[in-house]
Amino acid sequence: MSSKSPLRRTAATALAAACALGALSACSSSGSSSDAGSGGTTTISFMQIMISGTQKSTLVALTDAFQKANPNIKVNLEYQPDYGTLHAKETAGVAAHNPPTIGQVYESWAAEYAKSQVILPVSQYAGSDSPAGLTDFYQGVQKDLRLPDGKLWMWPFNKSVQVIFYNQDMLQAKGLTAPTTWDQFATDAKAVSGNGVTAISVDPGTTASPAGGTTLFEALCAADGTPNFAADGTPQLNSPAAIQAMGYLADLKKSGALAVGSNYPGETALGAQKGAFDLSSAAGYYFENKAVGGKFTMGTEVLPTGSSGQPTNILSGTNIAMFASASKAQQAAAWKYMQFLASADSQAQWSSTTGYMPVTAKALDQMGDFLAKNPYMKTAADALNYAVAQPAFPWVAKAEGEEVVALQKVLEQGADPASALNAAQQAAVADQKAGQ
Template sequence: MKRTELIGRRQILATSVLVAASLALSACGAGTSTPSSGSTVPADTGAPATITFMEAMSSGAQKTALAKMTKDFMDKNPNIKVELQDQPDYGTLQTKINAQTAAGTPPTIAQVYGNWADEFAASQVIVPLDGYVAQSDQYKTFFEGIKKDMKLTDGKTWMWPFNKSVVVQYFNPTMVPAAPKAWDEFAATAKKASTGGAVALSMDPGSSSGPAGGTALFEILAESMGDSVFAADGTPQFTKDGVIKAMDYLVQMKKDGSLVLGTNYPGQVALGGGTGAFDLSSVASYPFNLKAVGDKFKLGVAALPSGPKGTANQLAGTNIALFAKSTDAEKAAAWKYMQFLTSPEQMAFWSSNTGYLPVSKAAMDQPVFKDYAAKAPFVTEAANQLDSATPLPPKAWISKASGSLAQAIQAAVNGTATSKDALATAQDSAMKAMKGSQ
């Protein structure tokens, strides 16, 4: 089962070694438009234009929904042709964008993570969008977290939103009568449910070469314990008290027999197979968990538990970047298409078909979203979390640093190192990754 929306954390880190050099070369021939002037919105003259959108929505509902939205756009704008260049996963997408940018033939627009955009902006191969945003009525309706996620740490807007999600708890109501509302309650409930060969929670932290959903869950847990694993500027802070408490929490769950580490979506597999009570994962995994569960039981879905320092969640998913080498006609066409994708009608359609969350409150008022929410009430609360959920800092070294964190989770939970020692080792590695990227 290929699911690009759930494997974004699994970056192919080896490709990052070549990113800086290739982007530096491509910046030398970035074309007539550069970020210093690219924020000026080209006039929409109606001239014919063909634009390319490099994306990773290459299978299932994501592929069919994006194809329909694109066709509808072209039907309304016959002077614009949009070529979807889908890639099988985010790692391949990153590699392909880097290769084409280095060759001087970047796509017009592409899905990007914030840490990718950080490198693209530094190399002047993408366009800042502040001027575009200033002319957008849509922007005013976006959730606050979405607005913040569009910016890099320089304060400029470099991205336009696309596929967004937060983490929720899926549960088996025959094993767990009610969703726990606090992390202490979650641990007690998980311990009680881990009987007869069942282990309540299975998670995949990934590895040094690709952090996975378990790493994101740990980052959320640490924040609810009082400390973010990264400072706002991207500096790793793995040895903070809240981060250590989060690791101790997972270690204790393993000792209680209520946590096991695995690979390839182990939470979903265990939940569907009746050997697990919970799956803590992306809201976008809802269609896949429904399929895994089938008619065995009615899938329970609820918000994540809160911790001693309150609730926390992570804003996940990608944005869209506009590449500087595009002509003015292509930029104008791309901007029109980008706004079409995030229009309330299209976002409501996108969300109801893919499980992703709408980026604007206006989309939630659309009939198609209301119908979806009536069948899946949790999406309304999940969408409202887009006002407060925080993304990882958009810095180039974040994926590699998170890989070190994944190793720390493996070591501590499997008992080969204490929480403090595992996190101290990860901190050293993460700091080296940060310094190597600066």
């Protein structure tokens, strides 16, 4: 499963035009979100992409349990097929003064919405900027809920980190163990490649939807001490660390240890025993395991360390934000639902059935049976303390697309890493200026 979701850019002009502060008073909530009056049922809507499999069935089960415990609240689950469509639907709903009560959001989306004042800071409906339950979340999750203005704008939902899935039998046959550093990873990758095996296959993705190859590049940059974006959103795509990371990938490609593909090529190659490693979201464990099908022992480890010597990881998945058109009754009902979804009991059930990370250690403590069969989860959950998401600025998603172009030039066309990244940096800076 790709570590990147199919995020697509939506024109900011539609959002800005519809969401001036003066327009908010005229905004009505989603057609499926209404008040029934005093003593009646308050209906809220939750727009999300949990449209199939255990993700859908678990969300439905949790929502049913919530409604049973809160018979005066009705939750309408509004499904979208993917994150790109979700972003477009949320933005269109805002433009039509008819957004959902709450919706899944990436950090950059939340930054767009907050700038246009169409979502509410948590303090407005929770009565505090540090509400009950906040400090229970892993440190990385807590930080991810705030935008650069320091305010708490989101509440966690489906979070994950990046991990390395690998063919344990293949490594052991060569006398190798799971790599703990990126240098060791390169050595091991070259050692297992050959005779029909290419150690790792990656998909850079597209400019509109970066994929696992781009995530690998970003992970390497962070491991060497300079993330691809600074904390203030400034692109750092041609830093020494970035050039080193791109050179690292180019060397693996040249040595026959890395291949470029599409549609989850690492997962496919790993399952077919034509690959030794795959980098993906921990939430992809089910799909990786299904591809392997018991043909060999699949190992799972957190990301190796780089020259910085510090553990690093990339936080993925989304949070929940509340749209400003919700009535006071809907705000209260939605906040109760959001707290329920993030509670230890709910997160333990959610994580055990979907593979997403539990956002609290308290939830992990309730997952004994699952952990006994899936020990990778504890290590991956620990990474939630230090994992960092991409900075929450509207232009970051577009600037990430410049990385995709650079990766394609280097890995598919043999371009010079420094030259490709210099061009990417120039384009990303232009994206930043346009988005400010």
